[in-house]
Amino acid sequence: MNLPLVGAPHDRLDGPAKVTGRATYAADFSPAGLVHAVMVTSEIGNGRIVRIDDAETRRQDGVLAVLTHENARRMHPEGHGFAFALMLLQDDRIRYDRQPIAVVVAESFEQATYAASLLRTTYESEPPITRIEDSADRYTPEEIFDEPADVTRGNPDRAFAGAPVQFKATYSTPVEHHNPIEPSATIAEWEGERLTVHDSTQGVTNARKRLATVFGIPVSNVRVISPFLGGGFGCKGAVWSHVALAAMAARAVGRPVKLVLTRPQMFGSIGYRPRTIQSIALGADRDGRLSCIMHDVLSQTSTFDEFVEPSALVTKMLYAAKNVRTTHTLARVNAATPTFMRAPGEATGSFALESAMDELAYAVDIDPIELRLRNYAERDQSENKPFSSKSLRECYRIGAEKFGWSERDPKPRSMRNGRMLVGMGMATATYPTNRAAASAVVRMNEDGSVVVRSGTQDLGTGSYTVYAQVAAETLDIPIERVRLELGDTDLPPAPLSAGSMTAASVGSAVYEAASALRERLRKGEKAPIEARADAKPQEHERYSKHAFGAQFVRVEVDPDLGEVRVRRMVGAFAAGRILNAKTARSQYLGGMLWGIGMALHEVTRFDERTARIVTANLADYLVPVHADAPDMEAYIVEEEDPHVNPIGVKGIGEIGITGVAAAIANAVYHATGIRVRDLPIACEKLLR
Amino acid sequence: MDSAIPELATAGTLPSAAPAAASILGPGEVQIELEVNGERHELSVEPRVTLLDALRERLKLTGTKKGCDQGTCGACTVLVNDRAIDSCLTLAVMHVGDRITTIEGLASGEQLHPMQAAFVEHDGFQCGYCTPGQVLSAVALVREGRMTGDDAIREQMSGNICRCGAYENILAAVRDGARRMA
Amino acid sequence: MKPFRYARARDPQEAVQMVAVDAAASFVAGGTTVLDLMKDDVERPSLLVDINGVAGRAIVRAGDEIAIAALARMSDVADDPEIAKHAPMVANALLQSASPQLRNMASIGGNLMQRTRCSYFRDIVAPCNKRRRGDGCSAIGGENRRHAIFGGSESCICVHASDLAVALAAADATIHTNGPGGTRAIQVSDFYLLPRDTPNVETALHHAELISSVTLSLDPALANSTYVKVRDRAQYEFALVSVAAGMEIVGGTIRAARIALGGVAPIPWRVPEAEAALVGRPATAASYREAAEIALAGARGCGGNDFKVALAANAVVRALEQIGSAA
Incomplete structure (x- = not known):
């Protein structure tokens, strides 16, 4: 292995393109003859369309087509697994607010937008159910990510009943929307039965397959291109309705069509983090040693499809306890189908579990880090396997030291800065290490330059740079000689950029291809030469694979106005080999900042009478702005993992957010003595 | 009339x-x-x-x-x-x-503007989508002499949302870009 | 956006005349409100008359008065040293408004004509009496965390969006206009209208009447003033609750007081009883708390915003403390 344990902090190779505006995102392409499509979405949350009057729309200058359920072609929108059911104008049924009901195509964006506004739709409304509390349609999903939804070890109820210290509480997290700054965008173009799509997608390979299925054409007839992606965070993982609608529109007008979602439509049909209500019960002895953990999760899904927010998966393995029960229940509501959002499950679940651990720490009067160390899991008890590596103790130690945890007086309301109440909180961070099959080709040209090709994507994670580093280091050449080609289904297939698995998957493929190339060069072969690797994870895992970290937060709370401002954050993370210290740190910091939004700002509010979202813009759905950012430090805890995958990397894209909301809630409790168990921590929850 | x-x-x-x-x-x-x-x-x-x-x-x-x-x-x-x-x-x-x-x-030919170079060096972005706006706001705030400290930078840069959460690095880039522009 | 015509007026009279003859015509200066609402289909002007060239953008102090040209940008006024010195609550309110880019765009006149951020008003799908009288108010019984605790009616419980207007209300500023009927000077207290059963009528301005300037009469209570804004995030957000407050304190006794609240009513909410209660009292925490209780005496929440009553009272105390200790 030529790769260093912590890779050089190389500047992003795509940096100059991004700072000069030359990086081309999906909506930046303009094939000849391009016309503009605008999606029209439903105005009610439950019911049916009685009539769509498009006369006025069709009369407008420049209008080329109006697609509705009355004239749309029959498609194959059915969902299966994580290919969620699409709304492709196939019937008159309205299942959720802002469901696509029509597409208007015109010569210009302005014409299409205005003509779309003139569509008059008559509905027959039915009362919607918006809140999971109100939904009687509940069930246990068959599985979550190939694991059973409900897991029990030992006898948790009996253990709880017999525990000297019993703690029970209910935590809840709201609906949140991803809101990457780049809205989802698709440019679709047909040549006969061949479809080319520029799409803002976290997975070109996956998008290609789905589009082929939806249109009933061979996979080889579809090409998906996505060289740059303006953030995704999960909402650009699955293929959503607008992508297929753009292609349907392009087919209808026989010209390339661009369809960009409006910001309000980013709250429509592209998934979201579902609301959760989570009950936690902890049984412990007076020294804080856990005998039992129970974590019951209720989350929402749509009336027509399934997504489980797997909040309790983390609870199965994070702490040592003989008796554990985790359950997941779904409640159907009149809302779109939820989806993955940065650390799905871990972000919401760690809020509940790590808040509860803080509450237990107060109950038994033990330092929160000490409590966690007393319950340190030396092996994964849920899978009964050793961890491939685990450096959580180091994370606690380094994080605490850098943060100055020892200065904390644990008594609530004991620390002040002028009139502001100061609070310090911590929590554990963790995220599983995933991997999927990925292919890559590494080619050396006659001039010694190297091209790495893989149909993966760069969401801002650093793909263009880190795989160049892997190739350069493996081949022992300067990185300046390496160029990446990615984001195109003409390249070797690669998985979805999701689940923090791209580095493990694509990185392993690039490493194996580059190693093979090096071997052949060593044996005397000459450039031009190329090697391909089709890398796959092992079928039977001997190890439990997770990254771990520790989050530390200092907040200041205005006791009279209830305003919470995070002043400092320190995260320490151990995630195996780090390919690039600079981009890795950025990923950690980005995740941590997301935790601030989750803890303090983000909530999608619905009008319960209509199921309509009333915060469908960035003035009402608040995400952190620069002034919300505290001083932030992310530390890389060195970790060598010989088992996890060929290059020893764990994922780093999502772990940064995990634990943060709990750490902030814990800090707010420390500052104020008020425990907020329902996110976000808005000022009204702190006014007494 | x-x-x-x-x-x-x-x-x-x-x-x-x-x-x-x-x-x-x-x-x-x-x-x-x-x-x-x-x-x-x-x-x-x-x-x-x-x-x-x-x-x-x-x-x-x-x-x-x-x-x-x-x-x-x-x-x-x-x-x-x-x-x-x-x-x-x-x-x-x-x-x-x-x-x-x-x-x-902003750049002259292949030569990056000092603020652009600072953004690259400090990794003041991830996906890059908000970056053109961030860089232009940063250039304006330096030219207008509003660089009175980190809090001022954070305030003045608050009209450019970075959903990737690169603010810590943007702050470093703006500080350094200002020095390079001087 | 609905297609519309566009013209650049060369002087105020021309602008007024162009709008006067077309009931569906509007002025545009910065564009940050009108274009936003046009994209949402909430406003559909037939003609936009660009007034950016009709007058200057000066901020001029003459004796005890500062005159702010209506076309001055929010950032011009926020940066003006005379404003910062003599009317800090105006500068503070502006610096806590919107974003630097929007402050560079939005004119003072336009800021005062800003319309509510009520999300039902902006979502043409939702019934809203302000958009169309008689349709009903969706915020009543709906999602109303950001809505009014004062001054609402059965037809509308929105809150006014402008921070500047709150400071100008507290400052007793005068709005000068130029309209088809000539020029007028309107006190801010007379400028904004309560919704009653006509929430569609928001100000005393007539059609085609153009704000030309805003004048501030300087006094010690304005010079010793502040603006406190409470919100969920640290910047780039409308107020949950805000307070513009000024006091003249001589020898520890309050001689004059100015208090207006934002984020609590469909108009900037001046509280004269609370001001009167402060005059002659010592500049102490007890006086401030008492004034805050008086200020909030008639407040009533409508569910999601009940917290604003206590929050606004605390914000009043905070604002008074800030200038009490500064004096």
């Missing part, structure tokens, strides 16, 4: 010099000239076309990004007469005679 009201027109030309009489233009396309990055561009737009859409869809200057089209994210930031504005909430026809600078006009 209506004697001063000029004839309605459905199309026309908006000259850069003050007209003899205010003419009513549109709603059809209007010929205008915009000065972008030191170059004059003639284009034909309806009055309802925003500056952002004129730059992106007509002039193909796609470095300026559309994030919300509602003035709530700052991805569309450009400089007009050296001041940072959101180009989504202003009309192209309102900028005849103005000096417009987009991200494409």
